[in-house]
Amino acid sequence: MISRLLTGGLARAIMILGIAFFAVFGVIAVVLAKTGNGDLQAVTAAIMGYLFILGFAALWLYERRRLRRPGPVAEEFLGKSHEVAEMVGAPVKVTIPTLPEVTKGPGQITVEAFISGPEGSGEATVVLARIAKGFQVLGADLDVAGAKRSVTGGMRPGG
Numbered sequence: 058m059i060s061r062l063l064t065g066g067l068a069r070a071i072m073i074l075g076i077a078f079f080a081v082f083g084v085i086a087v088v089l090a091k092t093g094n095g096d097l098q099a100v101t102a103a104i105m106g107y108l109f110i111l112g113f114a115a116l117w118l119y120e121r122r123r124l125r126r127p128g129p130v131a132e133e134f135l136g137k138s139h140e141v142a143e144m145v146g147a148p149v150k151v152t153i154p155t156l157p158e159v160t161k162g163p164g165q166i167t168v169e170a171f172i173s174g175p176e177g178s179g180e181a182t183v184v185l186a187r188i189a190k191g192f193q194v195l196g197a198d199l200d201v202a203g204a205k206r207s208v209t210g211g212m213r214p215g216g
Contacts, residue, residue, distance in 0.1 A: 067120045071113055078109045127192050128156045131168040131183040134194045140208045141181070144201045145174030151181075163187050165195070177201050 082105045086098050132151045135141050141149050152171045168183045179201030185192040197208040 067116065070116050070120075074112050074116065075109065078105050078112070081105065126156070127166050127168050127185050128153050130185060130192045130194065131170060131197075134183060135170060135172055135181055135197065138197070138208055140206060141172055141199060142174065144176075144199060144204065144206060145172055145178060146176030147174060149174050166192070172199070172201070179204075 082102060085101050085105075089095055089097050089101065132153060135151045136149050138149075150173045152173075153168060154171070155169075157166055157168065164187050166185050166187065168185065170181045170183060172179055172181050179199060181197050181199050183197040184195045186195050199206045199208060
């Protein structure tokens with residue numbers, strides 16, 4: 058559920074979380090006012106504020122941890138790439154059967170993936186560089202029904 062919430066990025070997920078907490082607080086505040094317990098609204102607001110901060114921290118930690126693995130970064134790159142969408146159609150479905158072993162320290166890693174869409178399917182080889190806070194896509198080679206194409210990277214995760 059958290060990964061589905063984060064599909065639009067961390068900023069979108071935080072906005073949705075804030076809207077949800079504000080709506081819940083609004084309902085609780087109306088109920089408290091109607092029952093004559095309006096003085097409890099400040100306590101409710103404080104509790105909701107702390108819960109929002111905890112939710113924000115959980116989302117941030119989950120996203121940070123997710124972007125430290127090469128699979129989700131490669132999947133996000135292929136899913137958002139216009140070149141991939143041109144070759145297989147949109148929406149693009151990315152499947153990574155096996156992830157390569159990740160070592161510590163700088164270096165490169167290659168991720169093999171299957172891509173599919175309404176107009177076709179194929180394979181992709183994504184090359185990532187290990188940077189201080191995760192991975193950055195250097196480029197990808199696509200092969201869809203014998204048509205080959207190279208896609209330049211440079212995409213930072215989450216961007």
